[in-house]
Amino acid sequence: MNKVVANAGEAIKGIRDNMTLMVGGFGLCGIPENCIAALVKSGVKGITCISNNAGVDDFGLGLLLQTRQIRKMISSYVGENAEFERQMLSGELEVELIPQGTLATRCLASGYGMPAIFTPAGVGTEIANGKEVRNFNGKDYLMEYAFEADFAMVKAWKGDPAGNLIYRDTARNFNPLMAMAGKITVAEVEELVKPGELDPNQVHTPGIFVHRIFRGEKYEKRIEQRTVRKHS
Amino acid sequence: MNKVVANAGEAIKGIRDNMTLMVGGFGLCGIPENCIAALVKSGVKGITCISNNAGVDDFGLGLLLQTRQIRKMISSYVGENAEFERQMLSGELEVELIPQGTLATRCLASGYGMPAIFTPAGVGTEIANGKEVRNFNGKDYLMEYAFEADFAMVKAWKGDPAGNLIYRDTARNFNPLMAMAGKITVAEVEELVKPGELDPNQVHTPGIFVHRIFRGEKYEKRIEQRTVRKHS
Amino acid sequence: MLDKNGIAKRIAKEVKDGMYVNLGIGIPTLVANFIPKGFNVELQSENGILGMGPFPYEGEEDPDLINAGKQTVTLLPGASIFDSAMSFGMIRAQKVDLTILGAMEVSEKGDIANWKIPGRMVKGMGGAMDLVAAAKHIIVAMQHVNKAGESKLLPECTLPLTGVRCVRKIVTELAVLDITPHGFKLLERAPGVTVEEIKKATAGKLVIEGEIPEMVID
Amino acid sequence: MLDKNGIAKRIAKEVKDGMYVNLGIGIPTLVANFIPKGFNVELQSENGILGMGPFPYEGEEDPDLINAGKQTVTLLPGASIFDSAMSFGMIRAQKVDLTILGAMEVSEKGDIANWKIPGRMVKGMGGAMDLVAAAKHIIVAMQHVNKAGESKLLPECTLPLTGVRCVRKIVTELAVLDITPHGFKLLERAPGVTVEEIKKATAGKLVIEGEIPEMVID
Numbered sequence: 001m002n003k004v005v006a007n008a009g010e011a012i013k014g015i016r017d018n019m020t021l022m023v024g025g026f027g028l029c030g031i032p033e034n035c036i037a038a039l040v041k042s043g044v045k046g047i048t049c050i051s052n053n054a055g056v057d058d059f060g061l062g063l064l065l066q067t068r069q070i071r072k073m074i075s076s077y078v079g080e081n082a083e084f085e086r087q088m089l090s091g092e093l094e095v096e097l098i099p100q101g102t103l104a105t106r107c108l109a110s111g112y113g114m115p116a117i118f119t120p121a122g123v124g125t126e127i128a129n130g131k132e133v134r135n136f137n138g139k140d141y142l143m144e145y146a147f148e149a150d151f152a153m154v155k156a157w158k159g160d161p162a163g164n165l166i167y168r169d170t171a172r173n174f175n176p177l178m179a180m181a182g183k184i185t186v187a188e189v190e191e192l193v194k195p196g197e198l199d200p201n202q203v204h205t206p207g208i209f210v211h212r213i214f215r216g217e218k219y220e221k222r223i224e225q226r227t228v229r230k231h232s
Numbered sequence: 233m234n235k236v237v238a239n240a241g242e243a244i245k246g247i248r249d250n251m252t253l254m255v256g257g258f259g260l261c262g263i264p265e266n267c268i269a270a271l272v273k274s275g276v277k278g279i280t281c282i283s284n285n286a287g288v289d290d291f292g293l294g295l296l297l298q299t300r301q302i303r304k305m306i307s308s309y310v311g312e313n314a315e316f317e318r319q320m321l322s323g324e325l326e327v328e329l330i331p332q333g334t335l336a337t338r339c340l341a342s343g344y345g346m347p348a349i350f351t352p353a354g355v356g357t358e359i360a361n362g363k364e365v366r367n368f369n370g371k372d373y374l375m376e377y378a379f380e381a382d383f384a385m386v387k388a389w390k391g392d393p394a395g396n397l398i399y400r401d402t403a404r405n406f407n408p409l410m411a412m413a414g415k416i417t418v419a420e421v422e423e424l425v426k427p428g429e430l431d432p433n434q435v436h437t438p439g440i441f442v443h444r445i446f447r448g449e450k451y452e453k454r455i456e457q458r459t460v461r462k463h464s
Numbered sequence: 465m466l467d468k469n470g471i472a473k474r475i476a477k478e479v480k481d482g483m484y485v486n487l488g489i490g491i492p493t494l495v496a497n498f499i500p501k502g503f504n505v506e507l508q509s510e511n512g513i514l515g516m517g518p519f520p521y522e523g524e525e526d527p528d529l530i531n532a533g534k535q536t537v538t539l540l541p542g543a544s545i546f547d548s549a550m551s552f553g554m555i556r557a558q559k560v561d562l563t564i565l566g567a568m569e570v571s572e573k574g575d576i577a578n579w580k581i582p583g584r585m586v587k588g589m590g591g592a593m594d595l596v597a598a599a600k601h602i603i604v605a606m607q608h609v610n611k612a613g614e615s616k617l618l619p620e621c622t623l624p625l626t627g628v629r630c631v632r633k634i635v636t637e638l639a640v641l642d643i644t645p646h647g648f649k650l651l652e653r654a655p656g657v658t659v660e661e662i663k664k665a666t667a668g669k670l671v672i673e674g675e676i677p678e679m680v681i682d
Numbered sequence: 683m684l685d686k687n688g689i690a691k692r693i694a695k696e697v698k699d700g701m702y703v704n705l706g707i708g709i710p711t712l713v714a715n716f717i718p719k720g721f722n723v724e725l726q727s728e729n730g731i732l733g734m735g736p737f738p739y740e741g742e743e744d745p746d747l748i749n750a751g752k753q754t755v756t757l758l759p760g761a762s763i764f765d766s767a768m769s770f771g772m773i774r775a776q777k778v779d780l781t782i783l784g785a786m787e788v789s790e791k792g793d794i795a796n797w798k799i800p801g802r803m804v805k806g807m808g809g810a811m812d813l814v815a816a817a818k819h820i821i822v823a824m825q826h827v828n829k830a831g832e833s834k835l836l837p838e839c840t841l842p843l844t845g846v847r848c849v850r851k852i853v854t855e856l857a858v859l860d861i862t863p864h865g866f867k868l869l870e871r872a873p874g875v876t877v878e879e880i881k882k883a884t885a886g887k888l889v890i891e892g893e894i895p896e897m898v899i900d
Contacts, residue, residue: 260527262528308590333555333593336552353594356575356627356629403528459525460521461521
């Protein structure tokens, strides 16, 4: 299999207005920087974006908020940026908040062909409104549906032409889950290696889940909260 | 964390008659040989055994069948051995057959704290008898419950004292799933390395799922179907 | 009339470049030998392999590397290994494009029976129920009639089912047939086999429209 | 009266050798500093770490290695990394022994509110709803009263809930309390704090049995 495309512009071909897109990453860690830049350039509008967070004002998904390309965010934690807050409060941006584990598991469910899952997260809260509650062994669970996106954009550390992906440290986060949940999954990687160079036992995302892959450029990898200790 | 025990005998301490045990492996590939040997030695009886297969006459779970320690097998494919067949036909041994993917996913569900999952496997067949059928997006699914075992016994390639495990090739199979589904999970490994020697990114089973770990001895790793090609 | 390799050869023509394919035990396994050289096709084995290669050279067998039929195999460059939950996950999510498996009986509605014969030792369904319930496209490789000369393409299966309304195409020693809302639709005859012979060997509803071509397998 | 470090110190005494612990943002994070040296305790961070270590030395920050608070961290020997589904899976399956988090309000039944204030910008629940719904044992680190002097230990939460009947223990600047079927049970007073002061600061039902000892935190 050879799923290599030349660049981010090629990789996002076919993304049209009003599509649902998944974007991997946790905070600014492990986000598909090149795909986001290409989306900004493409000018597609009305995006429903499923991503755990919404970036900061001038980086990550914040860039797509600045240009008002996002119509709706589905996330677990947002608002590290002022523009997001402004758009949300003015009603320009729709926001749906989902517990983080529910978000992750709904992606997994999609990748594993399971139409719904049960989780106790949100039972007895406003998140449960309108949802089916079911008791198993004396404990209540919400039934939550799998979700799928028209495109999923993920970032990995290494990849090969077959689409196999390996992530690095906590840049893994939602990436392998969203990679499984895209009708079309686009992966950008720091290193694109030859077939056979990845140890089959170390592959996190088997290539079957990935449709297009390219080597990303100039990763900024911005740190959101630089916390350090002093040598004692 | 230090979860290292001296040997298989120590590792299976607490296994009593009539318990439910999960045993990793697919065919004879990736089976916990040392744990099985220790179980034979222990003489515990009335075991309900959840394992994809039942070994062969003189190896794997076949050893526990010879000694009539197993009361019930829950598997997807059995009967590569004559003693199994004899016990089943005579009614000495109870057998419950489950689709392979259902078996795997019920273990996963347990490890992920999900009380039940939905799968299309078995819809419209005798496997569906007595089970809840539910339609999602026009397709029928069976609801299948998570399962848990009193003990899960798994085999990995490498492990560390914290219980982190790495499997090799298709010896992975059910092992990481059963490792998550044991109330007490016992792992035997070919190599027990020092903390920090395993790359955290390559760990397949995080140590939190493992309660006891030991280095196994004298792996026979018998091949069930030796198929080869000739140099051309 | 086709032999086993002939059936496998004909099925191989259904495999397209870029497909992920799961091959069952028996005739389906032989299909791998006839996939055109230039094709990028990855074989999935449900015990946890994508990119499965041929049998190892003698002396290179690895007990840790087997396929779902428990045979020693190899990995091709670009292969990956995963656990059984992910393996059946990708099957269930229809990421695997094509599943080829054997059958004891197929009904005109596409029901399949291939795991259990009442009164005989039952070995289990293995991954077959998951595969047939979830696969995007299923081709059955089977004998048209049993040893007693009775048709295995039936109005209704008589054996316990593996899955319902899931088979799309059947290749036998006599013919290629699609399952349609109207029954088994005859598409091709095996070399030297007449439509009449196929009619006689098919107990289920058989749809014959126009001239039925003889299959070309080389 | 305890300061933030005092609350963290007292909570650290609830951490037992061999535990897997998830620490929320704020005071809970400080607890890590007071876990006894000899203890084998592994910290879980819900973005995908087991065996989280302290902040990196200056210049050694790695953008690919952060905790759930998005702070740069390190890994200890024996650490492992996993995806968000497995991370919340191990939380949901109660493999994590102890979760310590902050709260805006807790009710006498053990309900907790810590994610949303109507009329204010809502940032989201992050992993809090998953943690409180699934954790085996939850300790809340919080201020007993808000800046207006109003109790945050209430008969019923007034803010939108994060989880119901899930909190087991609360440590505030004034006291240690358990949630019991009869309400908040006072276990310990902070140094220099009287039972009367705690009574006044607690709006929910407070159970006081016998002499209430002053807590020992060093």
